Amino acid sequence: MKKLTFLFMAMMGTASIASAQTATPDPLTVRSWAASCSNCHGTNGRAEPGNESLAGANKDDIVKKMLDFKAGRKPATIMHQLAKGYSDAQIVAIAGYFAAQKK
Template sequence: MSKIMKNWLYFGAALVCLATSAQAQTNAPDPMQVRSWAAGCSNCHGTNGRAESGNEALAGANKDDIVKKMMDFKAGRKPATIMHQLAKGYSDEQIVAIAGYFAAQKK
């Protein structure tokens, strides 16, 4: 293989790597979309996860704990009055994004 062909091959491989990297970065949900998903939790868990007494506050909670609870609700492993139904309406990726949103909020 000639040197020119090798250079083009390396250039092409670099373009593929860049395109893959850019695609991976754009797969992250839009922060405004995540905020919108999280707003659906405000009726019970308060604005930005700061709940009134009697409900569980989500603001500043551990992200992994929120994800585990939501996955347990979704799978029916954790008893609930309504959360098992609500959790089924979100994809696993949405649950992770929402948990990250609440974990980042101030208590």
């Protein structure tokens, strides 16, 4: 009986972790993920001349570029390394954040 209870609890823990990873992230969490982009892409995605602005950009375009960096399909100096630090769901959330910003 103890083994069955342990197995059930382990399965429930795994299910709750999986659901937490697929849940919509808190907007402040997404904003903090996006803040790491500010060194190159500016505060809220409004970059200084010479860097790509992300504010108001198309969400799908940002996601595609990030996934291409992550997979090594798009050449980069640093973005391929940074993109690997995010899950695909985080990339989608960050892209949505920048797409919602005013240019």
